[in-house]
Amino acid sequence: MASPAAVVQAEPTRIAPDLIAGIVLEAADLSATRAFYEPIIGRNSTWSENAQELTCRRGPQHIRFMQRSQPRTMGEHAQHFGLRVTASRVGGVVEELAAQGFDRLEWREDHPDERSPSAYLTDPSGNRVQLVASSVAAGLIHHAAFEINNFDYAEYFYLSALGAAVDYYHGWRAEDYRVDSETDDTSDACAPWTRRDRGSYRDQGQRILRPNAQVYLRFGPTLLGLFIATSARQQPPEEMMRGTPRVVLRTNRTPREVAEILDGFPFRYERGGWRFFLRDPSGNFIELECQGP
Amino acid sequence: MAEVESISHSGLRADDVRQVEEFWQSVLGAAHMHVSSGNAYLGHGGTPHPCALLGDYLFVVFPELKGATLSADGQLRGGPESYRHAFSVPRARFEAFLAHLKEEHVPFEGPVEHPHRGPLGESVYFKDSAGHFFEVCWRRDEDVEYSAVMVGEA
Numbered sequence: 315m316a317s318p319a320a321v322v323q324a325e326p327t328r329i330a331p332d333l334i335a336g337i338v339l340e341a342a343d344l345s346a347t348r349a350f351y352e353p354i355i356g357r358n359s360t361w362s363e364n365a366q367e368l369t370c371r372r373g374p375q376h377i378r379f380m381q382r383s384q385p386r387t388m389g390e391h392a393q394h395f396g397l398r399v400t401a402s403r404v405g406g407v408v409e410e411l412a413a414q415g416f417d418r419l420e421w422r423e424d425h426p427d428e429r430s431p432s433a434y435l436t437d438p439s440g441n442r443v444q445l446v447a448s449s450v451a452a453g454l455i456h457h458a459a460f461e462i463n464n465f466d467y468a469e470y471f472y473l474s475a476l477g478a479a480v481d482y483y484h485g486w487r488a489e490d491y492r493v494d495s496e497t498d499d500t501s502d503a504c505a506p507w508t509r510r511d512r513g514s515y516r517d518q519g520q521r522i523l524r525p526n527a528q529v530y531l532r533f534g535p536t537l538l539g540l541f542i543a544t545s546a547r548q549q550p551p552e553e554m555m556r557g558t559p560r561v562v563l564r565t566n567r568t569p570r571e572v573a574e575i576l577d578g579f580p581f582r583y584e585r586g587g588w589r590f591f592l593r594d595p596s597g598n599f600i601e602l603e604c605q606g607p
Numbered sequence: 608m609a610e611v612e613s614i615s616h617s618g619l620r621a622d623d624v625r626q627v628e629e630f631w632q633s634v635l636g637a638a639h640m641h642v643s644s645g646n647a648y649l650g651h652g653g654t655p656h657p658c659a660l661l662g663d664y665l666f667v668v669f670p671e672l673k674g675a676t677l678s679a680d681g682q683l684r685g686g687p688e689s690y691r692h693a694f695s696v697p698r699a700r701f702e703a704f705l706a707h708l709k710e711e712h713v714p715f716e717g718p719v720e721h722p723h724r725g726p727l728g729e730s731v732y733f734k735d736s737a738g739h740f741f742e743v744c745w746r747r748d749e750d751v752e753y754s755a756v757m758v759g760e761a
Contacts, residue, residue, distance in 0.1 A: 465642045465655060486655055488622045488671040510653075527655045 328477025329565050329575050334455050334536035335603050336376040336562030337395050339441050340385035344368040346438040347379050350416070353407050354397055354435075354445065355454065372454040379439075380558055386550075387440035388461075392507030392541035393559060394434065395441075396456040398448035407445065408433045421505035424484040425530055425539070431503045441559070457530075458561045459539035460598040461507070461547070465529065467595035468540055475579045476563070478531040478538070484508075485527035507541050533563060549597040555584035556591045560599035569604045616658075616665035617692065621737030624668045628657045630736040634711050635694070637661040662694065668737075683716040684732035685740030691732070693742035698728060701745045705731060723747075 341347040348361065348368055359372040368379040377397075388394075399407060412418050420431040433445045446456040462468040472478045484490050509523040531538045538561065550557050565572060569588045576583050576590065583592035590602040621627040631637035637659040644653030656669045685691035696704050701718070708715050708731070717731035721744075730744040 466639075483625055486623065486625045486670065488620075491654075491670060491672050524654065 327571075327575055329475065329567055329572055329602065330477040331563035331565045331602065332534040333374060333564040334458055334533055334538065334561055335374055335564035336378060336601075337455060337458060338378045338380065338558050338560040338562065338599075338601070339439075340382040340387065340558050341368065341379040341437070341439040341441070342381070342383060342385050343438060344379060344381050350411065350437050351377070351443075353410050354399060354443070356400070356403065359454065370454075374564065375454040376562075377454070385439040385441075386558060387442075388559065389436065389440045389442065391547070392459050392461045392505075392539070392543070393442070394444055395458040396444040396446040398453045398456045399445045401447040401449060404433065404445050404447045408435070411435055421503050423505050423539075424490070424508050424525065424528065425482050425537070434505070453535060455536055457537035457539060459507075459541060460561070460594070460596070461543040462540045462594070462596040462598070463543055464595065465527065465540075465542070469529070471579075471581065471594045472531055472538075472540070475576070475581060478533060480529060481532035481537055482530040483528065485525035490525045507544065510542075510544050543596070552593075552597070555582065555593065555599075556586075556601075557593075557599040560601055562601040562603050564603050564605070566605055572602055572604055614664070616667060618667045618669065619737070619739055620671040620673075621668050621735075621739075622671050623737070624655065624657055624670055627668055627735055627737040627739075628659050631659050631661060631666065634708065634713055634735070635661055635741070637666070640665070643667065664692075664694075671737075683714060683734055683740075685734075685742075689740055691740035691742050693730070693744060695744050695746050695749070697749060698745040701729060701743075704743055708733060 344363060344367075348363070348370075351370060352361075355370055355372070359370050362369045362371075366381050368381075370377050408418050416435050416437075419434045421434055422429055422431045428446075432447065435443050435445070437443060444456075448456065473480070504523075508526055508528065510526040511523050526542055526544060528539060528541045531540065567575070569585070569590070572590055573585065576592070581592055583590050585591075588604040590604075592600050592602070594600055619627075628637070628639065632639065638661075640658040640660050642655050642657050644655050654670055656667055658665060658667045660666075705715075705718065713733050715731050715733035718729040719732070720729050721727040726746055726748050728745045728747045730742050732740065732742050734740050
């Protein structure tokens with residue numbers, strides 16, 4: 315019998331998604347939604363629509379809107395998604411939508427690629443979209459962001475089970491706090507979900523903004539940001555597996571492989587052919603899309 | 608009488624708490640326990656401070672917010688002005704531990720041989736990615752069976 319030291323440890327099997335392939339959102343009025351997003355997304359994309367759904371595709375990525383009379387949107391959450399817009403078009407798109415009465419906000423975030431302010435808009439249903447100036451014309455979705463309740467559980471799900479790689483983290487380094495303390499808070503356009511103002515007894519009653527801890531995960535050319543929730547939110551029933559807002563992750567694994575991997579973890583899922591629907595430990599909806607049945 | 612049992616844990620500071628915990632895991636074999644205040648319900652997202660278990664000893668590490676310098680560059684062994692955490696390994700595993708330090712490209716000082724009549728055999732000195740000093744030794748008395756700590760029966 316081989317000694318324990320002689321046993322070669324096999325690399326753990328992971329689902330290893332390689333792309334945020336889609337975002338699924340809710341919308342009250344599909345026509346108004348298309349009118350809002352068309353200028354942002356521009357040409358080189360395909361739209362399809364029926365009475366219940368509106369889908370925009372570009373390359374391997376898509377955004378799908380499900381018609382709901384009362385859309386579940388996350389206006390006050392960290393939850394948002396970033397769409398790639400050719401840098402030369404961003405200004406014109408923002409002006410066009412602002413002229414139609416849509417509020418535009420300029421915020422910055424903490425990821426190194428997002429340190430300069432960029433435009434955030436709220437679509438007609440209340441979904442928050444960030445316009446990410448990009449030279450990459452082919453991509454549609456740059457990133458998505460979720461709120462989470464606990465890093466340990468979230469990382470167990472995304473790193474251990476799904477096999478994501480950490481791209482960046484903020485609020486875990488001394489430098490993150492030093493930079494903030496040197497910044498005049500009134501002039502720093504940091505996005506609201508990137509800061510927290512819960513006081514410590516050491517603050518002696520002063521309101522001091524500090525970085526809200528966050529981790530960015532990389533899925534190929536796309537990112538998923540996880541931010542600690544700054545307040546408790548009502549969640550859909552825990553037995554609900556297919557819900558929105560939802561991030562669709564693409565994997566090259568077969569459905570059988572994905573099922574085998576997921577069965578090794580304490581996460582419930584629902585399978586629909588070569589798609590898997592599950593929720594992260596904070597209740598966020600995830601869909602895993604295998605490449606073929 | 609205070610009736611203390613043993614040293615329970617150390618609260619340390621680091622410029623990058625994730626990086627130093629990764630060092631403890633990869634170099635020392637520590638196990639991640641949890642991230643305190645990395646939780647929306649316990650304080651709506653306070654400053655996250657990971658906890659890691661090395662043997663039966665708990666380390667908690669906080670972001671270093673005061674900008675203190677922990678150790679001079681090049682110094683690998685905690686001296687009179689500092690402190691270090693010392694852990695022991697069985698003598699039979701000491702060489703393997705030295706090899707592991709080399710594999711992980713961790714600079715170290717030693718091994719240093721201790722007096723033959725003392726309890727310690729050899730020690731190696733190094734510091735983690737945040738500059739905390741560590742010592743790993745083997746003990747000459749490792750085969751001695753220790754008496755259980757008799758708490759409250761002194």
